[in-house]
Amino acid sequence: MRQILILEQSFDPWQQIIEFQAQDLQGLTNYGATATFVGTMRDMNEGDDVSEMILEHYPAMTEKQLQAIVDEAESRWPIQHTLLTHRVGVISPSDPIVLVAVWSAHRAAAFEACRFLMEDLKHKAPFWKQEKLLSGEKRWVSGNTPGTTED
Amino acid sequence: MTVKVLYFASLRELVGHSSVSVLLESPQTAGSLWSQVNPDVERPEACLVAINQEYADLQTVVQDGDEVAFFPQVTGG
Numbered sequence: 202m203r204q205i206l207i208l209e210q211s212f213d214p215w216q217q218i219i220e221f222q223a224q225d226l227q228g229l230t231n232y233g234a235t236a237t238f239v240g241t242m243r244d245m246n247e248g249d250d251v252s253e254m255i256l257e258h259y260p261a262m263t264e265k266q267l268q269a270i271v272d273e274a275e276s277r278w279p280i281q282h283t284l285l286t287h288r289v290g291v292i293s294p295s296d297p298i299v300l301v302a303v304w305s306a307h308r309a310a311a312f313e314a315c316r317f318l319m320e321d322l323k324h325k326a327p328f329w330k331q332e333k334l335l336s337g338e339k340r341w342v343s344g345n346t347p348g349t350t351e352d
Numbered sequence: 353m354t355v356k357v358l359y360f361a362s363l364r365e366l367v368g369h370s371s372v373s374v375l376l377e378s379p380q381t382a383g384s385l386w387s388q389v390n391p392d393v394e395r396p397e398a399c400l401v402a403i404n405q406e407y408a409d410l411q412t413v414v415q416d417g418d419e420v421a422f423f424p425q426v427t428g429g
Contacts, residue, residue: 240429256428257360257361259358259360259402259405259421259423261405262402262405262406262421265405265406266405287428287429298428298429299429319429322428322429323426323427323428323429324426325407326426326428326429327360327402327421327426327428328426328427328428328429329361329362329423329424329427330427330428331361341361341362341424341427342427343425343427344427345425345427
C-alpha cells in the first residue's frame with residue numbers, strides 16, 4: 202500500500218498514521234516495524250526569527266518524483282507500506298511540513314528506507330521554501346542542512 | 353517547433369514571470385534556450401533543469417512540444 206499526498210492545508214501526521222493503519226492497512230498482519238519521520242517548521246533559521254514560510258512546488262513533477270523515490274526505496278528494501286505527505290502553501294511555525302512513514306517486516310528495512318525516502322525527497326523533489334522573517338524581509342532558503350551528523 | 357518554458361522560486365523572480373511559450377527555428381540545448389529567451393538575464397550557476405518533469409541537464413537538446421523548467425536547488429522536507 203502506498204499513499205502520497207500533497208496538501209495545501211495543515212495536517213496532523215499522527216492522525217494520518219492512525220487513519221492509514223485503520224483504513225488502508227486494516228486486516229494486514231505482515232508488518233512488524235514502523236519507522237516515521239516528521240519535519241516541522243521552526244520559528245528560527247540561520248539566526249533570524251521566521252514568522253511564516255511559503256512552500257512552492259512544481260505540481261506535475263512533484264508527483265512523478267515522489268512516486269519515483271518510493272519506487273526506488275521499494276526496489277532497495279523489502280518495505281510493505283509507505284505513507285508520504287508534504288505540505289505546500291503558507292506554513293506557520295510548529296506546522297508539520299513532511300511525514301514519511303514506512304512499514305516493514307523488520308526494523309532494519311523500516312529505518313533505512315525511511316531515512317532514504319527523506320533524504321532523496323530533500324535532494325530531488327521540486328519544492329522550494331521562502332521564509333518571511335519577523336523583520337518583514339523575505340528570502341529563499343538556498344540549501345539543505347546535512348542529513349547525518351557525520352556529514 | 354514550440355516549447356513551454358517554466359521558472360520556479362528565485363528563478364521565477366529573476367526573470368519576472370512563471371512561464372512562456374517559445375517558438376524555436378531548430379532544436380537546441382536547454383542551456384542555449386535560456387540564453388535565447390533571456391538574453392539580458394545571466395543564468396545562475398546553480399540552475400537546475402527538468403524536461404517534461406524529469407531531471408535533465410543544460411546540454412540536453414530540447415524537442416518540439418517539450419516542457420522545460422528552470423529552478424534553483426530544491427529545499428523541501
